[in-house]
Amino acid sequence: MLRKKLFRTMGRYKAQFISMVIMVALGIGVFWGFQMEWYTLDRTSAKTYEATGFADYRILSDSFFTPEELEAVAAIPGVSDATRFLRVNVAVKGDTDLLGLSVSSNPKVSGIYVTSGEDYDPSGRGLWLSDQYAAKNGVRLGDQLTLVYAGPSGTVEITAPVLGLAKASEYMICLQDETQIMPDYNSYGFVYISPVLLEESMGMETYTQINLTSELSKEEIVPLIDKALGRTSLVLSKDEVVSWAETQGEIEEGVTMGSILPVLFLAIAILTMVTTMHRLTASEKTQIGLLKSLGFKDSRILRHYSAYGLTIGLAGSVLGVGIGYLLAWYIMNPDGAMGTYVDLIDWTLYVPAFCWIVLAAVIGFLTLLSFLSVKSMLRGSAADALRPYSPKRVRPLPLERTGLWKKMRFSGRWNLRDSLRHKSRTGMTLFGIIGCMVLLVGALGMNDTARSFVTVFYDEATAYESKLNLSVDETENEAALALAEARQGDWAAMSSVQVGDAPVGLEIYHVSHGLIHFIAKDMSEVTLSPEGVYICDRIARDNGLAPGDRISFSPYGSSETYEAEVKGILRSLSESVILSDEAADRLGIPYAINTVYTRETGIEAGGVISSVQSKQSILQSFDKFMELMNTMILLLVVAAVVLGLVVLYNLGVMSYTERYREMATLKVVGFRDRQIGRILIGQNLWLTVLGVVIGLPAGVGVLQYLLTALASDYEMKLTLGPITYAVSILLTFGVSLLVGWMIARRTRSIDMVEALKGVD
Amino acid sequence: MSIVQFEKVSRIYKSGDHVLRALDHVSFGLDEGKFIVILGPSGAGKSTLLNLIGGLDSPTEGKIAVDGFDISMLTNDQLAEYRAKTVGFVFQNYNLIPTLTVYENVALVREIVKNALPPEEMLEAVGLADHLKNFPAELSGGEQQRVSIARALAKNPKILLCDEPTGALDSETGVVVLKLLLKMARERGKTIVIVTHNQNIAKMADVIVRVKSGHIRSVETQESPLSAEEVEW
Numbered sequence: 001m002l003r004k005k006l007f008r009t010m011g012r013y014k015a016q017f018i019s020m021v022i023m024v025a026l027g028i029g030v031f032w033g034f035q036m037e038w039y040t041l042d043r044t045s046a047k048t049y050e051a052t053g054f055a056d057y058r059i060l061s062d063s064f065f066t067p068e069e070l071e072a073v074a075a076i077p078g079v080s081d082a083t084r085f086l087r088v089n090v091a092v093k094g095d096t097d098l099l100g101l102s103v104s105s106n107p108k109v110s111g112i113y114v115t116s117g118e119d120y121d122p123s124g125r126g127l128w129l130s131d132q133y134a135a136k137n138g139v140r141l142g143d144q145l146t147l148v149y150a151g152p153s154g155t156v157e158i159t160a161p162v163l164g165l166a167k168a169s170e171y172m173i174c175l176q177d178e179t180q181i182m183p184d185y186n187s188y189g190f191v192y193i194s195p196v197l198l199e200e201s202m203g204m205e206t207y208t209q210i211n212l213t214s215e216l217s218k219e220e221i222v223p224l225i226d227k228a229l230g231r232t233s234l235v236l237s238k239d240e241v242v243s244w245a246e247t248q249g250e251i252e253e254g255v256t257m258g259s260i261l262p263v264l265f266l267a268i269a270i271l272t273m274v275t276t277m278h279r280l281t282a283s284e285k286t287q288i289g290l291l292k293s294l295g296f297k298d299s300r301i302l303r304h305y306s307a308y309g310l311t312i313g314l315a316g317s318v319l320g321v322g323i324g325y326l327l328a329w330y331i332m333n334p335d336g337a338m339g340t341y342v343d344l345i346d347w348t349l350y351v352p353a354f355c356w357i358v359l360a361a362v363i364g365f366l367t368l369l370s371f372l373s374v375k376s377m378l379r380g381s382a383a384d385a386l387r388p389y390s391p392k393r394v395r396p397l398p399l400e401r402t403g404l405w406k407k408m409r410f411s412g413r414w415n416l417r418d419s420l421r422h423k424s425r426t427g428m429t430l431f432g433i434i435g436c437m438v439l440l441v442g443a444l445g446m447n448d449t450a451r452s453f454v455t456v457f458y459d460e461a462t463a464y465e466s467k468l469n470l471s472v473d474e475t476e477n478e479a480a481l482a483l484a485e486a487r488q489g490d491w492a493a494m495s496s497v498q499v500g501d502a503p504v505g506l507e508i509y510h511v512s513h514g515l516i517h518f519i520a521k522d523m524s525e526v527t528l529s530p531e532g533v534y535i536c537d538r539i540a541r542d543n544g545l546a547p548g549d550r551i552s553f554s555p556y557g558s559s560e561t562y563e564a565e566v567k568g569i570l571r572s573l574s575e576s577v578i579l580s581d582e583a584a585d586r587l588g589i590p591y592a593i594n595t596v597y598t599r600e601t602g603i604e605a606g607g608v609i610s611s612v613q614s615k616q617s618i619l620q621s622f623d624k625f626m627e628l629m630n631t632m633i634l635l636l637v638v639a640a641v642v643l644g645l646v647v648l649y650n651l652g653v654m655s656y657t658e659r660y661r662e663m664a665t666l667k668v669v670g671f672r673d674r675q676i677g678r679i680l681i682g683q684n685l686w687l688t689v690l691g692v693v694i695g696l697p698a699g700v701g702v703l704q705y706l707l708t709a710l711a712s713d714y715e716m717k718l719t720l721g722p723i724t725y726a727v728s729i730l731l732t733f734g735v736s737l738l739v740g741w742m743i744a745r746r747t748r749s750i751d752m753v754e755a756l757k758g759v760d
Numbered sequence: 761m762s763i764v765q766f767e768k769v770s771r772i773y774k775s776g777d778h779v780l781r782a783l784d785h786v787s788f789g790l791d792e793g794k795f796i797v798i799l800g801p802s803g804a805g806k807s808t809l810l811n812l813i814g815g816l817d818s819p820t821e822g823k824i825a826v827d828g829f830d831i832s833m834l835t836n837d838q839l840a841e842y843r844a845k846t847v848g849f850v851f852q853n854y855n856l857i858p859t860l861t862v863y864e865n866v867a868l869v870r871e872i873v874k875n876a877l878p879p880e881e882m883l884e885a886v887g888l889a890d891h892l893k894n895f896p897a898e899l900s901g902g903e904q905q906r907v908s909i910a911r912a913l914a915k916n917p918k919i920l921l922c923d924e925p926t927g928a929l930d931s932e933t934g935v936v937v938l939k940l941l942l943k944m945a946r947e948r949g950k951t952i953v954i955v956t957h958n959q960n961i962a963k964m965a966d967v968i969v970r971v972k973s974g975h976i977r978s979v980e981t982q983e984s985p986l987s988a989e990e991v992e993w
Contacts, residue, residue, distance in 0.1 A: 394858060396893070410868045410870075410871050411871075662859075665855040665856075666857075667840065668814070668849050668855070669844070669849070669868070669869060669911070670845070670872045670873070671840065671871070671872055672872075673840070675871070748836065756853065
């Protein structure tokens with residue numbers, strides 16, 4: 001019989017029950033979704049690394065590694081396996097596309113995972129092409145491609161059929177260079193060929209890397225490599241490679257995001273539940289007393305009312321798990337947000353074990369919450385339990401002694417006293433509005449910040465149309481200078497140096513045509529000084545450097561160490577030390593010009609130009625980045641609005657129910673429905689004003705935290721446009737007004753006779 | 761002259777297949793300025809009568825005219841205006857707003873009635889001038905009912921409708937409240953309609969309307985009604 005009562009009571013308080021189920025479902029759904037996202041990426045990327053033998057270390061060289069050198073490295077104790085490896089950008093003949101061409105002499109390390117076509121054959125005379133690139137460009141198995149490699153010793157063409165389509169962990173995040181933020185398989189992919197085809201095409205073995213797998217730390221292995229090769233080498237650990245570092249970054253971002261948004265959702269859901277369950281049991285107090293006086297044991301009554309929390313917990317959990325899977329799938333599928341960034345061999349969704357623990361804890365907590373709420377009502381005798389619940393007595397407010405109070409209308413006084421009398425309800429409403437505001441400011445501010453970042457770095461800082469990557473060494477600077485002169489271009493020499501233990505970029509610029517601009521931390525433009533160096537924000541932060549300090553750096557493969565004054569800190573995409581060519585000459589740093597920037601377009605690779613990158617293609621990769629961001633922003637805005645609507649509606653209904661008799665009295669006295677509705681909306685609006693005032697700075701704070709935690713690599717400056725402020729405030733007020741209006745409409749159905757005949 | 765006139769009024773409640781005729785073709789009139797008691801057992805339809813006069817409910821059939829004005833077909837807003845200007849209510853359970861002080865509970869009628877009487881004056885008239893700043897929970901039942909009377913009268917209505925006004929009070933306090941109601945009505949020329957099942961209260965009435973099973977059994981005029989002190993409680 002009590003089961004019937006359970007369902008009928010749920011029907012009676014359906015608005016609260018549905019709201020609570022939605023809140024729990026949203027809390028669990030968002031929590032599960034975000035946790036599943038990073039955990040799935042962690043598991044599936046590990047699978048991809050394992051299936052394709054992702055290397056732990058890469059030894060880089062300007063010359064070609066010999067089989068003997070490979071043997072020497074492979075023989076180092078602690079090295080599990082090693083391969084000679086080549087990675088170079090090549091052009092696709094008849095197209096403007098580029099491909100990363102790779103060859104691994106030992107396919108167990110830095111190899112591929114064939115998704116269709118023939119298995120990889122170390123002596124095969126064909127191409128194993130990125131399946132994503134093939135799909136985007138309509139390339140099919142058996143198609144013939146000609147790859148053009150412009151090297152220092154001339155241009156080489158490799159023509160072969162596509163034998164297989166594949167994925168490779170070395171290209172798991174398939175970026176051409178650091179200027180590209182998102183993969184764009186329309187214009188850049190990868191291709192593997194066999195060592196045999198490489199030797200036949202090049203006339204020699206041209207491996208510039210040895211990749212190896214080892215459990216040793218970098219500190220342990222570098223001296224062993226130097227000893228085995230008999231020289232100092234540039235060794236990059238997997239942490240310094242995009243496919244590993246960025247994927248780990250994504251996982252860490254997932255963990256960070258998972259600890260903010262979902263926790264906010266869960267916290268709001270649980271706190272709303274605490275308030276709502278207490279109110280529900282309070283309104284059921286006489287019935288609880290009645291059951292007790294009829295002879296039901298406390299334990300039976302407790303079980304009955306605990307079933308409310310349990311039912312809400314179970315229903316919310318089932319829905320929440322569904323939402324979680326949907327959210328995780330939305331991000332983690334080959335065509336979803338993560339699919340456009342990371343190329344994985346498996347997209348199965350995985351759930352971390354602790355998600356189940358949190359699920360059980362939430363259900364347990366909700367059940368306990370009902371249990372405790374009822375337990376407090378059962379205290380004392382049956383007669384005590386039968387007495388209706390009475391909220392705290394009203395006490396005069398300090399404000400009542402001021403002139404302001406006297407000027408306040410009845411509606412203001414009523415609302416203010418009601419808000420203070422029901423502090424937890426008011427607090428939760430405020431919390432919901434603040435949460436809504438924080439999410440809106442965070443989401444829209446992220447959009448503003450990213451747009452401003454693109455504008456500053458790509459529209460304003462770069463005035464070139466084409467970036468020419470050159471394959472020259474320092475003895476051939478004359479050819480590069482002649483090219484820059486002919487193309488009316490600026491030029492740069494990019495290389496790697498070591499600052500402390502970390503490898504960073506060294507970028508030497510000659511800017512005479514204004515094609516490259518440098519941006520200071522305060523977003524002002526900087527002209528490179530003929531003396532000293534500039535550093536990016538990350539180097540400054542990691543090494544505790546400020547302008548005026550001195551920095552030491554040593555190029556890889558050289559025993560030289562250079563020391564220079566830090567002239568300033570720049571916002572930079574790459575983690576680099578930046579200086580002018582004059583400053584480099586004064587410091588005596590040798591360099592090879594390997595990049596020329598020009599306003600000209602339509603330049604093809606050939607001669608010293610190994611590849612050409614157009615500004616357009618870089619901007620296109622940003623469009624994808626913005627597309628991804630817009631998806632996230634849309635999700636957050638929807639989440640904010642749903643959160644605001646559900647929390648405010650639930651609490652609004654609670655307020656309506658608790659003030660029902662008072663509103664019925666007002667109706668009897670002669671107040672119109674509109675007037676009573678306006679009073680209810682007024683209370684919501686005042687709380688919204690307060691929530692917006694608190695939520696706005698809180699949103700800015702959360703955004704700043706997220707930018708520091710998630711996007712420090714991009715050195716973005718927090719930017720919030722007036723439209724963001726306006727939209728966030730208007731949307732929050734919109735949600736509040738909509739809920740207020742929905743609740744106010746209910747005043748029409750107040751049954752004065754029913755409401756007022758009950759016992760006070 | 762009748763201030764309230766019922767013509768063949770029925771109020772039927774339906775719940776599924778169940779039909780309840782709370783009032784069945786009722787016709788009667790109530791004179792202005794009188795102290796009227798509607799008497800009947802529980803479920804007789806007396807509260808339904810009061811609710812219909814007060815504009816809290818509308819008849820299923822028939823016509824109700826109050827002060828010459830047909831209220832049976834009014835919209836929600838028109839009924840609200842009617843309640844604001846023509847009638848005042850006093851309930852068994854007082855129905856005060858707990859978060860407003862005594863003064864504010866009475867003063868709130870100024871939000872809807874332009875020529876409302878001063879709250880201080882009304883509260884003084886019911887003997888609560890010293891409790892203006894108290895909240896309802898700080899008052900006794902009798903005091904709360906007096907606030908309720910002050911609030912009803914502050915609108916300066918033509919009719920005061922009272923639903924078991926002494927039902928929640930002990931007899932001594934009940935007498936005080938009844939005396940007050942009678943005094944206010946007489947002094948201010950109000951029509952008072954009290955719904956009760958208490959036969960003793962009927963002894964004070966100018967007119968007694970007896971209701972049973974949704975029908976008017978009788979409308980009796982008492983030439984010499986007793987005062988509250990004369991009634992044996």
